[in-house]
Amino acid sequence: MLEHAVIDSLFAADLPDTDHWARRYPPRQLPEGAEVTRFGPSPTGYVHIGGVYAAMISRDLAVHSGGVYLVRVEDTDQSRSVDDALSQFARAFDYFHLAADEDDEHGAYGPYRQSARAAIYHSFARELLRQGKAYLCFATKDELAQISARQEAAKVPTGYYGEWALWRDADPSAVRDRLDAGAPYVVRFRAPGEPGRVRFTDAIRGVLDLEANRNDAVILKSSDQPLRLPTYHFAHAIDDHLMRVTTVVRGDEWLSSVPLHLQLFDALGFEPVTYAHIAPLTKQVPGGKRKLSKRKDPEASVDYYIETGYPAEAVLYYLRGLANGRLAELPLEEALSAPIRLSQSGVAGPLVDLVKLEDISADYIAGLSGPAILDALRTWAAEYDREAAAVLDAERDLALRALAVEREGVDNRRKDLRKWSDFRRAYGFFFAQLFVPVTGPTDERLAPLGVPAQVTASFARDLLDGYRHGGDGGEWFGQIREAAAKNGFAASPQEYRRNPDGYVGSIREASQLVRVAITGSTRSPDLYAISQAIGETEFRRRLEPLAGADPARVST
RNA sequence: GGCCCCGUCGUCUAGCGGCCCAGGACGCCGCCCUCUCAAGGCGGUGGCGCCGGUUCAAAUCCGGUCGGGGCUACCA
Numbered sequence: 301m302l303e304h305a306v307i308d309s310l311f312a313a314d315l316p317d318t319d320h321w322a323r324r325y326p327p328r329q330l331p332e333g334a335e336v337t338r339f340g341p342s343p344t345g346y347v348h349i350g351g352v353y354a355a356m357i358s359r360d361l362a363v364h365s366g367g368v369y370l371v372r373v374e375d376t377d378q379s380r381s382v383d384d385a386l387s388q389f390a391r392a393f394d395y396f397h398l399a400a401d402e403d404d405e406h407g408a409y410g411p412y413r414q415s416a417r418a419a420i421y422h423s424f425a426r427e428l429l430r431q432g433k434a435y436l437c438f439a440t441k442d443e444l445a446q447i448s449a450r451q452e453a454a455k456v457p458t459g460y461y462g463e464w465a466l467w468r469d470a471d472p473s474a475v476r477d478r479l480d481a482g483a484p485y486v487v488r489f490r491a492p493g494e495p496g497r498v499r500f501t502d503a504i505r506g507v508l509d510l511e512a513n514r515n516d517a518v519i520l521k522s523s524d525q526p527l528r529l530p531t532y533h534f535a536h537a538i539d540d541h542l543m544r545v546t547t548v549v550r551g552d553e554w555l556s557s558v559p560l561h562l563q564l565f566d567a568l569g570f571e572p573v574t575y576a577h578i579a580p581l582t583k584q585v586p587g588g589k590r591k592l593s594k595r596k597d598p599e600a601s602v603d604y605y606i607e608t609g610y611p612a613e614a615v616l617y618y619l620r621g622l623a624n625g626r627l628a629e630l631p632l633e634e635a636l637s638a639p640i641r642l643s644q645s646g647v648a649g650p651l652v653d654l655v656k657l658e659d660i661s662a663d664y665i666a667g668l669s670g671p672a673i674l675d676a677l678r679t680w681a682a683e684y685d686r687e688a689a690a691v692l693d694a695e696r697d698l699a700l701r702a703l704a705v706e707r708e709g710v711d712n713r714r715k716d717l718r719k720w721s722d723f724r725r726a727y728g729f730f731f732a733q734l735f736v737p738v739t740g741p742t743d744e745r746l747a748p749l750g751v752p753a754q755v756t757a758s759f760a761r762d763l764l765d766g767y768r769h770g771g772d773g774g775e776w777f778g779q780i781r782e783a784a785a786k787n788g789f790a791a792s793p794q795e796y797r798r799n800p801d802g803y804v805g806s807i808r809e810a811s812q813l814v815r816v817a818i819t820g821s822t823r824s825p826d827l828y829a830i831s832q833a834i835g836e837t838e839f840r841r842r843l844e845p846l847a848g849a850d851p852a853r854v855s856t
Numbered sequence: 857g858g859c860c861c862c863g864u865c866g867u868c869u870a871g872c873g874g875c876c877c878a879g880g881a882c883g884c885c886g887c888c889c890u891c892u893c894a895a896g897g898c899g900g901u902g903g904c905g906c907c908g909g910u911u912c913a914a915a916u917c918c919g920g921u922c923g924g925g926g927c928u929a930c931c932a
Contacts, residue, residue, distance in 0.1 A: 342932050377931055441930095448928095457858055458928065486930055511859055521930040532932050556860055556927040579862080580925080591925075618868095621881090625869045628881070646869080653867055656882045666895085712896050726894090777891075784891095793891090811891035823893035 302436070302472045306479070307429045310436075310523075311422050318427050321420055325409050325542040334367035336546045339400075340374040345382030346594060347392040347602040349652070350551065350581045353619050355398050357578065357640055358549045362401065364639035367546070370402035372539060373413040376521075376529040392602045396612050409543045414535050421530040424538055424568060425487050425520045433567045434519060436485045437467040438478045459515040461491065468516060487520035489534075491563060498559045503547065503576035503642040513559040533557060537564040540573050549642075552577040576642045581622075582651050592652060599654060609680045609720025614661035622650045632664055658718040666713045670703035673717070680720035688723060691733045701833040702730035706825045714825060729819040730834060737841075738817050741848045745816050749809045753848070756813055759787040760846035763814070769836035773828040784810035817846045 328336065337358035341351060355371075362369035371393075375381050393399060404412045411417055428434035439447075443466065448458040462468075467475070468490065478485070496512045519534035530538070540548055555577050565572040580591045583599075592600040599605075605615055617635055621628030624644045627635040665673060674692065681689035692699050706714035716726040728734040738745060741753040741760070751759075762783040770776075781791070788804045790796035796806035812822055818830060818839065831839045 340932085344932090374932065380931070444929095452857075455857070505861080508860085515928085518930050525930085529930090531930065551926090551932095552861065553926050553932090577861085582925080622868070628868070629870085648862060648868095650869090651867060653882075656868070659882055662895090706895085715895050716893085780891075806891090808891055815892060819892095821893085825892095825894075827891070 301432050302429070302475055304430055306472075306476060307426060310429075310479075311426050312419070315419060315422055315426065318423050321423060321542060325544065328368070328544045330368070331366050333365055334546075335361045335365040336368045336370070336544055337362045337549060338370045338372055338540070338543065338545050340372050340550075341385075341389050342374045342377065343381050343385030343389070345385040345388060347388055348592070348594060348600055349602055349605065350592065350600075352392060352396050352398070352602055352615075353581060353623070354549055354551065354578060355393065356396065356616065356619055357576075357623055357642075357645075358547075359398055359400075360640045361547060361549070361642070368401045370407060370409070370543060370545075371400040371412060372403075372543065373415075374532065374535065375413060375415045376532065376535055378415070378525075378527070378529070392606070395602070395606050396616060414539065415527065415529060417535075417539070418527055418529060420542065421520065421534060421538060422528070425530070425534070428489070428519075428567060429487065432490065434487050434489050435467060435470075435516075436475055436479075437465075437488045437516075437518075438475075438483050438485045439466050460488070461514045461516055462493070465516050484522050484524035486518045486522050488516040489519050489560075489564065489567070491516050491560075498562060500558060500562060500572075500575070502555075503574055504645045505577065505647055508555075508558075510556070510559050513563055515560070517560055519564075533560055533564060537561060537568055537570065541565070541568070541570040545573055547574045547576060547642075549576045549578060551580055553580070576645075578623075579646060579648055579650065599652060607684055607721075609684065609722075610657065610661050611664055611676065611719075614657065614664045617664070618657045618660050622646070622652075632660075632667075662715040662718040665717045666707075666715045670700050670707060673703050674699055677720055677723055681723070684721070685724070688728075688734070691731050694733075695731055698730060698833070699727075702727050705829040705833055716825070729821070729824070730830070732838065735842075736820055738820070738845050740845050743816075743845075745820065745822075746813060746846075748822070749805065749812050749816075751805050751809055751813060755787055755804045756846060757848040759783050759789075759810060759813065760817070760843055760848075762786055764840065764843055764847060767840070769831070769839065773826075776828045776831070780810060780814060781807060813846065814843070818842050 328334075330336070339351070339355040339358050341347070341355075359369040361367070371389075373386070401407070402409060402412065404410055425434060429436075437460075439460070444460070447460065447464050447466075451458045451464065465488075467488070491514050492512075493514065494512070495514060497509055498512050499507060499509050501507050517533055518531050521529050521531060529535075536548075539545075554575075558575060562572055581600075583592050583597055594600050613632065613636065617627075617632045620635055620640060623640050623646075625646065626644060627638055627640070630638060668676070674696070678689060678692050681692060717723065724734065741756040746756065760783075763779060767779065768776075784807050785791060787810075789810045790799070790803040790806040793806045793808050796803050796808075811827065815824055815827055816822060818824075818827065818834075824830060834842075
């Protein structure tokens with residue numbers, strides 16, 4: 301075994317012993333049953349919706365047990381770090397109300413960024429080296445590639461283990477020679493040799509029985525890097541122990557690493573944590589489903605949800621329903637406050653279904669009051685649709701009247717907003733600034749109705765002459781019936797069907813003429829309600845072009 | 857290749873040996889309402905991957921098989 305003096309010379313002379321860290325991060329004083337959970341984002345500048353999913357579950361466990369939820373940035377791969385990644389996370393967590401109890405701003409178990417914890421990892425790595433539970437490895441990339449090539453040829457499992465592990469039992473003098481020559485090395489964990497099985501209980505999947513790890517995994521990356529950082533495995537064991545984490549919620553791609561992790565906890569003398577491996581969010585593709593992909597699927601990114609304007613509550617409700625089917629049966633309000641139970645978590649790998657999300661979202665928005673919608677809409681628009689934001693600010697009263705249409709004083713509220721970006725399509729026409737008036741009786745938006753231009757113009761003139769804006773809905777609509785009858789429209793679609801040649805259309809077509817003139821579309825909420833919301837002046841202004849009015853008349 | 861996880865309507869799920877010739881939600885289809893659309897009301901479509909076994913009885917337990925996914929990195 302390598303002499304302690306040689307081992308120690310590899311680390312800073314003033315590097316504290318492991319005891320120092322144990323004292324520095326004492327066990328937490330928390331009530332019985334309190335869970336300490338964490339989320340460990342890697343700062344690649346991209347926030348995956350699965351990250352929000354995992355963070356939400358972690359945080360929920362802590363909140364409902366009176367524990368602590370912390371965020372620890374896993375930036376041990378410096379080549380993948382992106383500068384503004386942290387602000388991206390801040391934005392996502394903020395949007396989804398996933399504030400951490402502890403992070404670099406507040407918390408006594410920091411720093412909460414792995415690149416700032418190098419000394420801690422070094423202390424423990426040195427300790428493992430001193431105890432012979434780890435060793436220096438000088439194998440080059442080429443040598444490693446050769447080893448696995450030979451293993452494949454020999455049909456034995458690939459990896460760095462047993463007799464294949466070049467430096468596992470190297471002569472100390474050979475190690476010293478390499479060191480003297482300045483050769484770069486990594487620190488490897490000396491896996492306890494004997495093959496066998498390990499059992500552990502996953503909080504979601506129950507008792508699992510896996511093959512024991514025998515790979516001498518790298519725990520400290522190459523010495524030729526300016527900052528010698530640990531691999532995920534080593535950092536996980538040390539950080540989660542020192543931060544006194546009780547339950548680790550992570551993707552099930554980590555399942556096969558558990559045997560290694562358990563060995564590390566054991567070698568380090570730590571109590572193991574409880575694991576909860578969650579199924580990945582997937583997407584339907586021809587022939588099956590696959591993990592949501594960062595590159596191929598826009599809906600994999602939280603930015604998609606934020607920019608499109610899905611309310612956080614709707615997304616959270618949807619995600620909670622995926623985590624615990626039971627919560628999907630509860631009304632939104634209750635589902636958001638009821639605890640997620642790991643034991644009730646699905647193990648499959650749910651498909652993210654945007655159609656379902658939109659249904660939830662539409663329901664949620666429909667339950668909001670007009671002012672509440674306006675408020676949320678404005679916040680969204682300020683960031684993603686400046687023009688709409690300006691209009692909403694300038695026309696606040698009109699916006700409230702528009703949002704009240706078929707929403708206030710009705711039994712079932714209109715559901716035409718699934719997300720904030722639907723606003724323009726659904727409500728844009730209320731606002732003169734966003735509305736494009738018809739150009740005249742020949743406007744192409746009127747063409748599908750099949751009404752001759754002269755009839756259209758005459759009908760509009762008749763409607764405008766003596767037009768009374770107020771009254772109740774019935775009276776108001778009566779004016780359209782009157783003008784329609786006068787211009788050869790059938791009083792009902794049925795009547796028109798019976799005698800298509802006797803009419804230019806039915807009341808349906810006549811109404812649609814008005815609708816297109818007022819809203820620009822053949823689909824809209826109740827016409828009477830819209831007319832009252834925009835007011836008489838605007839109503840007349842929009843109807844006039846239909847009458848084929850000359851420009852001079854319009855401008856006065 | 858090796859190891860591991862998973863498999864109920866198109867999708868998310870309930871189901872933990874009899875309450876299930878499988879329940880709910882979303883979607884889809886139809887009807888009703890109706891000046892359009894959205895919504896709403898009512899009805900319908902549709903599933904235990906497959907094969908064996910255990911049992912009086914299986915979606916539920918066991919074995920196999922097929923299918924999907926993951927790991928097998930000095931990425932997390």
